[in-house]
Every structure is written in C-alpha cells, then in structure tokens.
Amino acid sequence: MSNIQYRACAIDDIDTVLKFWDSATHGGSINTREAILTFLDLHPDLLLLAWDGDRLVGSVIGAWDGWRASFARLAVHDGYRRRGIGRELVERAERLLIAKGARRVYANVLNDSPEAFDFWRSVGFTPNDVIEPYAKNIGR
Numbered sequence: 001m002s003n004i005q006y007r008a009c010a011i012d013d014i015d016t017v018l019k020f021w022d023s024a025t026h027g028g029s030i031n032t033r034e035a036i037l038t039f040l041d042l043h044p045d046l047l048l049l050a051w052d053g054d055r056l057v058g059s060v061i062g063a064w065d066g067w068r069a070s071f072a073r074l075a076v077h078d079g080y081r082r083r084g085i086g087r088e089l090v091e092r093a094e095r096l097l098i099a100k101g102a103r104r105v106y107a108n109v110l111n112d113s114p115e116a117f118d119f120w121r122s123v124g125f126t127p128n129d130v131i132e133p134y135a136k137n138i139g140r
Helices: 011-024 033-042 085-100 114-122
Strands: 004-008 047-052 055-064 069-076 105-107
Touching: 004 085, 011 033, 011 047, 011 055, 011 069, 033 047, 047 085, 055 085, 069 085
Parallel strands: 069 105
Antiparallel strands: 004 047, 047 055, 055 069
C-alpha cells in the first residue's frame, strides 16, 4: 500500500512537475519553468503535489486573485486513480483558498476530458450555466 504525501511545490520540483504534466495531462502552451516560478512567487502554497516516495503522482493548482478562486492542472497518474488522491488535493486546496478569503471557486476542465466531469461533480462542482469561459493566450 502506498503512503501518499501531500505538499506544496518547491522550486526543485518544477522539472518533475513539467514532465508529469506532459505525461498525465493534455499539455498546455503555458507549461514552462518560468510560468511556474512566477506562480510560486505569487502563491507559494497553492501548487499542491501528491508524492508516493519520490514519484510524483498528483497535482492541482489553486489560484486566488483576491476576488475569485480557480483550480487548474488537476492530474493524477493513471496507476493511482480512484484512490482519493484527486479529492484530497482539491480538499486541501479548498481549505487554503478559504483561509485566504475565497467564497467561490471555479474549476478549469478541458471540454475533451469527459472523465473529469464526473470527478468535479463528485466534489461538489456544477456546470456553470451563467458564465461561458473564454480564453486567450497572450505574451510569447
């Protein structure tokens, strides 16, 4: 039985996180070391990781802008799914966000990830029928 440890991302974890996201998620245009460093500079406690020994098996980014909170990059290694790791990551991040003053949190879920829809519903999220999210990559 694995003994999963949860903690915030450290600078030394960034390369491992990037490799994990490449294998466990759909990738993304802003997944760079520099982007993670910038995020950690703003929110050193909100990129949470799940470890089984020295193996990264889960991640979630919680973001807080002082008005609304959001989740992104929730990922759990295929071999570790259905063990409560995703739920634990989300619950830990929610507690951190509540402590910062958040009262609403959005989850960024890719449209082509239908397996994620059931998960997010299971942790209390509902589809937002009031706001249609739009996105635009800016910068380089």
